[in-house]
Amino acid sequence: MSGRLTVVGLGPGAAGQMTPEAQAAVAQADALFGYAPYLARLPERAGQSRHASDNREELQRAGAALDAAAAGAKVAMVSGGDPGVFAMAAAVCEAIETGPPRWRTLDVAVVPGVTAMLAVAARAGAPLGHDFCAISLSDNLKPWDLVEKRLKLAAEAGFVIALYNPVSRARPWQLGRAFDLLRAALPETVPVVFGRAAGRADEAIAVVPLAEARAELADMATCIIVGSAESRVVHRDGLPPLVYAPRSAGPAR
């Protein structure tokens, strides 16, 4: 019995953005666990079982993967992007803390990946070029008041703000409310990058001023980067604009 669980980040979706380490971890697994659309990215292999789940069953999914590893399997739990950013690594740690003692002796590893905000930023220029934060708009697991508090303090701090999980069928109004809050705190010219499926065939990148940012510009596959008051937009004839947050900052600029 030498089971193990590796929590693997597949990156944003393009094959060229998945690390060799992640590819090897998937190839070596006896069993793959994960949210169905992430498993669907990976080719079927003989002798490798697949255990797809819904995206709301994270703790149960973690427990099932840990049970399989405890029974001796080499298990890979896959996440899109990086598994440590609003994804499965925290659910696995929580399951280990709250689950049966035998899970604490397991060989558990995390393989990092390129998270969505980095892939979106790369397509837009360098919008995360100075201090920044990442906030999930999902209020499944935290009160919405806390999201509002964090948005206000992030704007006051002058952070660039990356928004994950901006909309879903269960989360229809939160993004519009977030933009309203940010409009009250930031100049209306601040650039907002909507990055959908960055690096994939169906990629769509849009840059609009905060005054024109609307929830309808986003869907479940979108990561949004809201600039700071320091952020710059460089217009180029016949090419998309470059958005960047300058390395220097402060009133002197």
Add this chain to the structure above:
Amino acid sequence: MSGRLTVVGLGPGAAGQMTPEAQAAVAQADALFGYAPYLARLPERAGQSRHASDNREELQRAGAALDAAAAGAKVAMVSGGDPGVFAMAAAVCEAIETGPPRWRTLDVAVVPGVTAMLAVAARAGAPLGHDFCAISLSDNLKPWDLVEKRLKLAAEAGFVIALYNPVSRARPWQLGRAFDLLRAALPETVPVVFGRAAGRADEAIAVVPLAEARAELADMATCIIVGSAESRVVHRDGLPPLVYAPRSAGPAR
């Protein structure tokens, strides 16, 4: 004349954590530009020139690379980690905005990579599991007062805080001051992860409570992750602890 400039993220340092897209961008370049230790990671290739520079010459380095691309070369500008996080992509955008008009017509692309905080987080569990921010402690390009303001607001917001560029010969006291500020705002039991050279042969990961966090535990190659009041440490017999930020948050926990 069909020059281009690709700003490439090499990842944290391990070969297995450099994406295929980054490998291809480096392989296809006529000329490599970058900070000398990053260039040193890449094998020499016949016909490929190398232009190493000091780490304080970012804007000049960007200009030299843009000039080479404007002259027709396929140029790769390399950064450790991700080029959009406290690295060269913002300097390239700034050079384009402030430089000669011919630079605005160039084919410029950014290839993302695994940034240091993700590699460190992966080795520790899931310390970035809920909302988080990334702050550079370098005050070369922003006033130190702004760093202090951001640290205080980040602690008030309950963000996990990743600290980049924590110490250098020119920056001896800033990290100690940052820990003092955070100790005034957060419980002394909050876990602090010191991640040095994550994923490389000389990797060293240490976890200490905020009460015991000292600047001497870090060097230039260290990325530090300071937990929130919600962060958890899972102790395991004979294995390193798992540090994670739970997906749920708020007073109810």
